[in-house]
Amino acid sequence: MVIESNNCQEIDCLKPLQTREGLNQLRDEWKAKLEQPKDIRVVIGMATCGISAGANQVYDAFREEFDKRGMTTIKLEKVGCVGMCVYEPIVEIYETGKDRVSYIHVDPPKVKTIIEEHILGGRPCPGLTLAGLNNDDKSAPECAGFDDLPFYRKQKRIVLHNCGFINPEDIRQYIGVDGYQALADVLTTMTPQDVIDTISASGLRGRGGAGFPTGLKWKFAAANEADQKYIICNADEGDPGAYMDRSVLEGDPHAILEAMIIGGYAIGATKGWIYVRAEYPTAVKRLHIAIDQAEQLGMLGENIFGSGFNFDIQIRLGAGAFVCGEETALIASIEGKRGMPRNKPPFPANKGLWGKPTIINNVETLANIPGIIRNGAEWFRSIGTEKSPGTKVFALGGKITNTGLVEIPMGTTLREVIEDIGGGCPNGKTFKAVQTGGPSGGCLTINALDVPIDFDKLVELGSMMGSGGMIVMDEDNCMVDIARFFLDFTCDESCGQCTPCREGTKRMLEILDKIVNGAAHKKDLDDLKELADNIRLTSLCALGQTAPNPVLSTMEHFMDEYLAHVVDKRCPAHVCKNLTGYYITDRCIGCTKCVRVCPADAITGAVKEHHHIDQAVCIHCGACFDVCPFDAIERR
Amino acid sequence: MSQPCQCMTISDDDPRYMELRAFIQKEENKQGVAMTALQEAQRLFGYLPLEVHKFISSETGVPIAELYGVTTFYSQFTTSPMGRHQIQVCMGTACYVKGAQKVLDKVIETVGVGVGMTTDDRLFTINAARCLGCCGLAPVMMIDDHVYANIDNVNCIPAIIAKYREDGSRSSK
Known part of the structure; x- marks a missing residue:
């Protein structure tokens, strides 16, 4: 994976913040910089999906143009994923007193246009925004930022709130959006029991799959007497097709650190581990930067906020084993062994890493913690359903128009997610099913579209929440x-x-x-x-x-x-090769295109004559079907 | 998997051993060093032959058998050298439902070896990746650090591979 060149700003003015006042002062300074910037703020989505789509070249193009033109006051910043992965690379422009403008599919030539028309000329370019390209929705302004689009209107972004807005490589921006306020509250005004009570009262359930109440888990670990306890962040996101954890780590890593320190204080642990997939190099790099900066500011280390509480965090990389997402396997892996699970009990909360009481929380679960502490359990309970409060992030993928990360309140129906937010199946195809829960889950059909999504409803329907992969399938997919x-x-x-x-x-x-x-x-x-x-x-x-x-x-x-x-030996969706035959119909005009692509030389016929497929030689690859310009090839 | 050929054998005085030793010594006080040592060794050498296992074992005191157990458990560790270019076809669910199998088939057909294998000239290794995390760009293939996105027409693949082949033959001349 491409890791962007190491041009994160060196922040040399980070001094330990010993007091609440110091934190608040820094927050006020950066809140102003983020919310009321003196000059234009240009942000580029630089999570893995953005980088893969070419965001590095876009960043370099902006940098070069700004330098060339001497535009030194403009803030050019790398941010995390804004969520609409299908439209990457995405560039957003913030200007005090004006609506934000979101440009999609930006490439270096468009950079020049954006600078000349928008930044210098003051005229946003509607043709380069999503609303401009696809303005079916007349209620949205011509140059809408993403907030105005149906894709975002039905979402409620708690976990992803900072992703795509703050620079994840600058702790001061996190502090500017009330970061580390929850930690300061916890360490200066709350007892560990208060913290556990708040989390329990919020009803937060683990977002890694099974939905176990987080407060209860913390309570079990807190109740154990031990000389050492651990808290582990499970960032071994193995479900193929789910990438919300990666997105949070790449876009808002400090939220995870803050939550782990809070969790450590609540259960009495002084050491935390983040077990993260090695396949996420950008996330790993940003976590290292975040830990470094948190240590410099005194958010990690000894005597945090003068409370006498110490905490430090280490990163461990996975090495490609899906089973390590299971708690006990993950613990074995951190211990340097084969990642094999063991029987429970004893549960990790009693006997975990190196035999000590250990709490393992998923990335998305942790990302909810600072908000709950800041806004209170009641606030959290007011979102979502009674038994599943809060939101859930889904990675919407497959045969869907708006592929991306969506965060919805629990209780939203599948129909709203797929039709309103996702925009339905592309190319006029018919929706067939949606798979949730990845390799552990099941599929939901058209009959389940109006069921409100929460942990228990999905299990009732024979699927599960899982980590939040949501893969849409249409008529062309074979179940x-x-x-x-x-x-x-x-x-x-x-x-x-x-x-x-x-x-x-x-x-x-x-x-x-x-x-x-x-x-x-x-x-x-x-x-x-x-x-x-x-x-x-x-x-x-x-x-x-x-x-x-x-x-x-x-x-x-x-x-x-x-x-x-x-029974019939046929594949209705024409996917299974050995059950799909290809035949040339009368529509064939003899253009020879299929003859040229056939890897098995199974097609015969002269120019302008009807072609024929030798069924004994055909390997059912479908190359002819894909290439025929006259739809003259039929699948049976 | 073929055995590493003589030209790839790592000599005892290879300077990378010193680096690995320094890494292990730095980690000495931390528990669970076996896995991080193997990860570092793979970063340094590109693969984990028996001699590297022996070295890590003597440095850490972890038996070779146990180290080998760890190596073979995790899919990122490899005991044979890889090709110069790593072709990874994403086979995550989002890519799969959008035709990743066709992409993989075309890559195999073009390169001439199967998944997990390396060409005889050590130019290419093909892998089926679990999920590259760019589901919005599905189907996706990655060669080394470069991501090829939205491969809707697999007929573009031979030309992409040919480019790497030309570069390879040029640099070896």
């Missing part, structure tokens, strides 16, 4: 193939310790392979179901226990597709 895809994943990621998961998932995969290759019989479906039930009941950890979910859930909702594969 059997998707089930096979997830099982292939869990089978590969099984740690091999217990037999049901190690052997059982392999046998299930073999059956699914038979089905997608057209070699299965009806009895195989019964075997598949029986295996799935047994694996669910007898596996050691959550990975195995939930591995059959994608299969069970697709079998429940899309049995017709399974039967089409098994």
Whole structure:
């Protein structure tokens, strides 16, 4: 992954803040700079998705133009993900007294236009904004910032509030948006019990998947007497297709540090660990910078705010093992061992890292903590549903128009997320299902669209919240193939310790392979179901226990597709290669385009003559279908 | 997986061992050093052959068997050398539903080796990545540090690979 050149501002004026007054003074100074900037503030979304789309070149282009033109007062800043990944690279312009303007798909040539027209000329360029490009919504102003768009209007951004606004590599900007105020409150006015009571009263539930009450977890660890306790931030975001944790770490790393220090104080831990995927180099780099700056300011270290409380944080990198998202496996991995889970109890809150009481909280859970302390438990409870207060961030992906990160109050319906925020399936295709909970979850169909989303409702529907991946599928996706895809994943990621998961998932995969290759019989479906039930009941950890979910859930909702594969030997979505034949219809005018792309030389026919596919030679790759300009190739 | 050839063997006096030793000594007081030492070693050497395991074992006191257990458990560790260019095709869910399998098939067809394998000339290694985290740009492929986004037409892949091949043959001349 590209790590941007190390041109973060060297902040040499960071002196330890020993008092609340010092913190407030810095906050007031930076609040003014952020909210009422003297000159124009240009921010570029530089999380992984932005960088991948070319944000570095855009940043360099702005820098070069500003330098060339001597525009030294303009603040050019790298910020985290603003959420609309599909429109990256995104540049936003803030000017005191004016609406913010959000430019999408920016490239170096557009940079020049933006500088000349908008920054120098004072005329924003509607053609380069999202509203300008796609202004169906007449209520939005012509040059709308993202706030005015339906994509954001239904969202409630608590966790992602600072992402895309502050520079994550500058602690002073975090302080400018009330950062570390919660920590100061906790250390100067609250007892550890007060903190636990507030978190318990807020009803916050773990955002990593299972939804266990965070306050209760903290209470268990606090109740244990020990010479050392630990708090771990689980940033091993392994669900393929979910990246909200990465986005928070890249866009607002100090929120996680602040929450960990608060959690440490509450349970009596003086040491924290962040276990983060090595595949997230930008997040790792920004965490290192954040820890450095927090230490310089005295937010980490000894005697924080003169309270006598000490806390330090270390980073440990994962090495690519999905199972390490499981608490006990993660602990083994930090201890330097193979990341294999163990039986619970004892729970980590009693016996965790190196045998000491340990709390493990997910990134998104922690990101909620400072806000709860600052605004109170009642505020948090006023958002979301009774049993699942607050918001949830989803990574909306797959066959959806507005791919990106969305944060919605719990209780929002799936329809609102997919149709209003996500903009529905692109290219006029029909929605088929949405998969939540990744490899542990299930799929929800059109019948579930009006159910309000929360932890318990999703479980009732045979899926789960999981970490928040939400992959939309349309008519062109084969549900059997998707089930096979997830099982292939869990089978590969099984740690091999217990037999049901190690052997059982392999046998299930073999059956699914038979089905997608057209070699299965009806009895195989019964075997598949029986295996799935047994694996669910007898596996050691959550990975195995939930591995059959994608299969069970697709079998429940899309049995017709399974039967089409098994009985009729055809794949209704034309995805499974061996069950899809390609035939040339009368529409063929003999342009020879397909002949040229066929890797198997299976197509014959002279120019301007009807072509023919030799079914014995065809490898079903679909290259001809994709390339035919006359829709003359039919799939059967 | 093929065995590392002679030209890749690491000599005993390789200066990278000194760096690794310095890293381990710095970490000495911290618990759980085995994994961080292996990560550092892989960063330095590019892969983890037996001799590197032996070295880490003698420096840390962790048995070779235990180290090897850790190496083989995690997918990021590799015991054989990698190609000069790493091709990673994202097979995360968002990419998969948007046709990542076709991208992977085309890459395999073009390069001529399968997933997890390295070409005989050590120019390319192909990997299927779990998720590169750029789901908004799906389907995505990454060669070294460069991300190729929205690969809707897989026929552009041979030209992309050819570019790296040309650069490779030029620099080896």
